[in-house]
Amino acid sequence: xxxxxxxxxxxxxxxxxxxxxxxxxxxxxxxxxxxxxxxxxxxxxxxxxxxxxxxxxxxxxxxxxxxxxxxxxxxxxxxxxxxxxxxxxxxxxxxxxxxxxxxxxxxxxxxxxxxxxxxxxxxxxxxxxxxxxxxxxxxxxxxxxxxxxxxxxxxxxxxxxxxxxxxxxxxxxxxxxxxxxxxxxxxxxxxxxxxxxxxxxxxxxxxxxxxxxxxxxxxxxxxxxxxxxxxxxxxxxxxxxxxxxxxxxxxxxxxxxxxxxxxxxxxxxxxxxxxxxxxxxxxxxxxxxxxxxxxx
Amino acid sequence: xxxxxxxxxxxxxxxxxxxxxxxxxxxxxxxxxxxxxxxxxxxxxxxxxxxxxxxxxxxxxxxxxxxxxxxxxxxxxxxxxxxxxxxxxxxxxxxxxxxxxxxxxxxxxxxxxxxxxxxxxxxxxxxxxxxxxxxxxxxxxxxxxxxxxxxxxxxxxxxxxxxxxxxxxxxxxxxxxxxxxxxxxxxxxxxxxxxxxxxxxxxxxxxxxxxxxxxxxxxxxxxxxxxxxxxxxxxxxxxxxxxxxxxxxxxxxxxxxxxxxxxxxxxxxxxxxxxxxxxxxxxxxxxxxxxxxxxxxxxxxxxxxxxxxxxxxxxxxxxxxxxxxxxxxxxxxxxxxxxxxxxxxxxxxxxxxxxxxxxxxxxxxxxxxxxxxxxxxxxxxxxxxxxxxxxxxxxxxxxxx
Numbered sequence: 001x002x003x004x005x006x007x008x009x010x011x012x013x014x015x016x017x018x019x020x021x022x023x024x025x026x027x028x029x030x031x032x033x034x035x036x037x038x039x040x041x042x043x044x045x046x047x048x049x050x051x052x053x054x055x056x057x058x059x060x061x062x063x064x065x066x067x068x069x070x071x072x073x074x075x076x077x078x079x080x081x082x083x084x085x086x087x088x089x090x091x092x093x094x095x096x097x098x099x100x101x102x103x104x105x106x107x108x109x110x111x112x113x114x115x116x117x118x119x120x121x122x123x124x125x126x127x128x129x130x131x132x133x134x135x136x137x138x139x140x141x142x143x144x145x146x147x148x149x150x151x152x153x154x155x156x157x158x159x160x161x162x163x164x165x166x167x168x169x170x171x172x173x174x175x176x177x178x179x180x181x182x183x184x185x186x187x188x189x190x191x192x193x194x195x196x197x198x199x200x201x202x203x204x205x206x207x208x209x210x211x212x213x214x215x216x217x218x219x220x221x222x223x224x225x226x227x228x229x230x231x232x233x234x235x236x237x238x239x240x241x242x243x244x245x246x247x248x249x250x251x252x253x254x255x256x257x258x259x260x261x262x263x264x265x266x267x268x269x270x271x272x273x274x275x276x277x278x279x280x281x282x283x284x285x286x287x288x289x290x291x292x293x294x295x296x
Numbered sequence: 297x298x299x300x301x302x303x304x305x306x307x308x309x310x311x312x313x314x315x316x317x318x319x320x321x322x323x324x325x326x327x328x329x330x331x332x333x334x335x336x337x338x339x340x341x342x343x344x345x346x347x348x349x350x351x352x353x354x355x356x357x358x359x360x361x362x363x364x365x366x367x368x369x370x371x372x373x374x375x376x377x378x379x380x381x382x383x384x385x386x387x388x389x390x391x392x393x394x395x396x397x398x399x400x401x402x403x404x405x406x407x408x409x410x411x412x413x414x415x416x417x418x419x420x421x422x423x424x425x426x427x428x429x430x431x432x433x434x435x436x437x438x439x440x441x442x443x444x445x446x447x448x449x450x451x452x453x454x455x456x457x458x459x460x461x462x463x464x465x466x467x468x469x470x471x472x473x474x475x476x477x478x479x480x481x482x483x484x485x486x487x488x489x490x491x492x493x494x495x496x497x498x499x500x501x502x503x504x505x506x507x508x509x510x511x512x513x514x515x516x517x518x519x520x521x522x523x524x525x526x527x528x529x530x531x532x533x534x535x536x537x538x539x540x541x542x543x544x545x546x547x548x549x550x551x552x553x554x555x556x557x558x559x560x561x562x563x564x565x566x567x568x569x570x571x572x573x574x575x576x577x578x579x580x581x582x583x584x585x586x587x588x589x590x591x592x593x594x595x596x597x598x599x600x601x602x603x604x605x606x607x608x609x610x611x612x613x614x615x616x617x618x619x620x621x622x623x624x625x626x627x628x629x630x631x632x633x634x635x636x637x638x639x640x641x642x643x644x645x646x647x648x649x650x651x652x653x654x655x656x657x658x659x660x661x662x663x664x665x666x667x668x669x670x671x672x673x674x675x676x677x678x679x680x681x682x683x684x685x686x687x688x689x690x691x692x693x694x695x696x697x
Contacts, residue, residue: 005520012516012549019514053568117338123607124343124537126544126568132695133550140523142516142548214548215513216540216568218340260517264508265480267517 017252018149024229026204042225043112048208071202078201116219237285325370332397333407339385350601368629387417394418412436412482436482455490464678466498475527479534554690562609579664582612589648616647
């Protein structure tokens with residue numbers, strides 16, 4: 001195999017990693033910072049994908065508008081859902097809400113899945129990607145994936161800055177470190193967590209818009225996507241928001257290289273096996289640095 | 297006390313008799329013809345046949361509106377009764393509901409579920425209980441290599457699925473090489489194996505053959521490899537969701553063979569691809585303008601069921617199954633399973649898609665026609681006597697679609 005193909009595979013692996021990181025970003029914020037395993041993450045992504053497809057069908061030139069509107073609408077819906085369904089358990093203590101939150105978000109996932117089936121009738125969603133490929137010498141890069149990677153790097157940086165340098169971000173980190181102490185100094189656990197959940201839901205929705213541009217979506221894809229995102233977060237290390245980006249890039253590169261060199265049927269299993277072996281040596285996650293609780 | 301016990305026993309016996317012989321009326325003849333099917337109303341195949349329960353119901357209503365089907369053995373027309381379950385696109389569920397159709401609903405005839413994997417599982421129940429089973433969209437040779445006696449299939453075996461396409465390519469003599477991308481699933485693999493042989497016979501060089509797992513989302517490594525090989529024809533043997541994802545990524549990376557052939561290119565294929573679907577060649581069982589069977593009746597059933605032919609291209613194959621069932625029941629003149637099955641096996645009937653008869657292994661004769669998406673509509677391009685448009689080859693570059 002010539003060098004150009006290997007470079008091409010490497011670059012496309014990095015771009016695929018950007019997509020993985022985008023899919024995992026919302027869950028990373030929820031699980032890594034709030035400690036809330038949101039099983040409805042993938043279903044939000046799927047619902048947003050369908051909403052975007054409908055918007056595209058009714059208003060073909062509304063792509064940019066959709067990218068602003070849909071994450072905002074879903075973010076608000078996330079805030080309402082958190083306040084109404086998860087606020088109660090969170091008021092007691094973060095540690096005690098793990099099981100109720102799991103059950104509530106699982107229920108929410110099933111409801112959202114059914115809602116998508118009712119509204120869109122089991123049909124597959126997919127949106128025509130309109131960005132032309134980028135040709136650099138012998139290399140061909142997908143315009144959409146380059147855009148996703150750029151946005152993902154910007155989002156990760158923005159979230160990192162928010163958590164480290166803003167008051168609300170500090171409140172969230174304080175809450176993540178010690179809920180009792182944070183409450184004693186006047187931080188509202190429900191309000192602060194609701195804010196994080198709102199942003200996480202908006203991120204999941206945004207991931208849905210990108211995902212449906214590159215791939216296809218069915219109403220039942222939600223839980224498999226949640227599992228994939230969860231795997232990525234666990235392998236990368238749940239304490240940081242930059243870790244899923246790094247983990248996504250590594251997984252993307254491994255999958256693409258293995259598929260290109262050894263065949264597509266071996267890609268997932270070999271890439272995941274390599275990551276699992278790595279986990280044996282770094283059980284806290286490959287890119288864990290002690291986590292948000294310490295550094296943000 | 298004794299009298300009460302006797303009375304209870306008699307009532308019990310009467311109930312048992314009623315339960316055991318629900319389909320037989322007082323005269324000894326059945327009250328209705330009981331038919332059953334599982335439909336993938338949910339799950340991955342719902343995108344292809346989700347609303348087909350309505351199509352079954354529209355057909356049953358249509359037949360019953362005309363008084364039912366005349367069965368000579370009972371000297372009268374019997375109405376159709378139809379039982380259906382959602383198999384959730386899952387083989388084990390399809391098998392379980394097929395058992396239920398036989399043992400609880402006591403159906404006389406079963407229509408198979410959508411897809412080869414589900415039919416493979418469900419047909420086992422029909423064979424075990426000796427109930428006639430009409431497979432519809434399930435043409436993997438693995439289903440028919442088991443020596444089953446109680447199954448017939450509307451369509452031809454998967455390896456011959458695109459034989460008319462290869463015939464066209466050979467006659468035109470423009471293409472020199474072909475690369476295959478294959479979804480690792482029963483039907484696509486069956487189609488690929490046959491097509492590889494047919495392509496070789498047509499004189500084409502096989503540039504590559506990539507068998508890819510069915511749940512693959514990212515195709516970039518395959519696309520990059522094929523881009524380097526630059527085949528004339530890129531033949532995608534896959535179900536629609538797989539084919540759509542592949543085509544999207546082929547466009548993303550500017551993979552431009554002279555022709556894309558996606559064995560399933562109708563239904564929901566066009567919408568997510570937009571202009572990328574233009575000029576893709578695939579197969580169609582039927583297109584308006586073909587004059588076999590009773591197209592008017594088919595179109596009226598579609599209308600009654602609220603099904604759009606472009607969105608659900610398998611509807612014609614289901615219509616052919618209905619026509620086969622009607623004809624077999626009518627000719628058998630009885631619900632005796634042995635007689636009905638023998639009639640089915642020896643049946644020769646002209647359906648919406650053309651004449652049908654069944655081989656020794658139960659495989660039917662209906663085959664698809666190559667069709668190309670041209671300006672958003674499906675045009676049959678071969679054979680010349682059926683073609684509705686000329687084959688556009690080579691395909692214009694992506695920017696000009």
